[in-house]
Amino acid sequence: MTLQQTSDHSHLLPCPSLSHVGVLVPWANAVVETELPEWGRGRTVWHYARLVPAHGGTALDDDFLSGLIEAVPGALHQLSRLPLGRVYLACTSAAFTQLDRFTEVATGSPVRVVSAFEAILAQLRSHGARKIALVTPYPDEITEVEVIQFAEQGVIVTGSASLGQADGYAEVTLNQQAALVDQLRKEAVQQADTIVLSCTGWPTRVAIKMLRRRLGRPVTSSNKAIALHALQEHP
Structure with missing residues (x-):
């Protein structure tokens, strides 16, 4: 044919x-x-x-x-x-x-x-992930609330880092995201089953690929979830 x-x-x-x-x-x-x-x-x-x-x-x-x-x-x-x-x-x-x-x-x-937030939880549960390292662009106090909410859902946050920004998330660069992850303790990353980039407002597709290679851990984000x-x- x-x-x-x-x-x-x-x-x-x-x-x-x-x-x-x-x-x-x-x-x-x-x-x-x-x-x-x-x-x-x-x-x-x-x-x-x-x-x-x-x-x-x-x-x-x-x-x-x-x-x-x-x-x-x-x-x-x-x-x-x-x-x-x-x-x-x-x-x-x-x-x-x-x-x-x-x-x-x-x-x-x-x-x-x-x-x-529910979509992230569903993805974590589907992969049996019970510990995460949390990275956000939010003000610190908002990130702290999210850590508590994850804990109430049975998800342990081994470490968290935030940019402390209240706006302008679409302009966050890949270098800023990488530097933010570097703020996490090495033990927090090693103990985490997954790295979570919380927030739908910052770009995460390229960051997920880069961080997965660098950290050797699964990485997800709000939009991917x-x-x-x-x-x-x-x-």
Whole structure:
């Protein structure tokens, strides 16, 4: 059979079914829409809605985080006419700092809403990872809250490091990420089953590859966890 003959029958080959997934993105986040399709393996159709906090800010503080959660119902309404399997809250810190309110808002949705923090936990559990080293761009106090939330979910944080920034996460460079990881104690990295780059707002695809080679440990991020979670069969 010639190459032309083979291509003539290409329409008969089975194609993987596509899943339609909603994503709620903080309005200043410039990274989520770039990274999710790269990890989606061509099997996911991503539909985005923006979360706009009422106070109109972008800096990571209490008003911003609570404002994102309060904006969830309106963003879900934007997606309500689409045939979605599930929806993701693409802000890790909003979920773990506003857990009760997020649970309340998500419970009222006709479609399951999964936070980036939940997606990370699901990935860790699927790989039997119980200890992590945590790296974030957040202010220190936000990172400390995340350490506590991981502990409450049975995940031990062997060490953590944060940039201490409240904004501008998309501009964080690979060198900054590498330097941040270098702040971790060697023992913290060696004891960790996985390195977690928390936050959907900073670029992590290249960082994950680089850190995996350097550290000899699995590395994941908020956006990678969302993408892999979306590839699972819908409940």
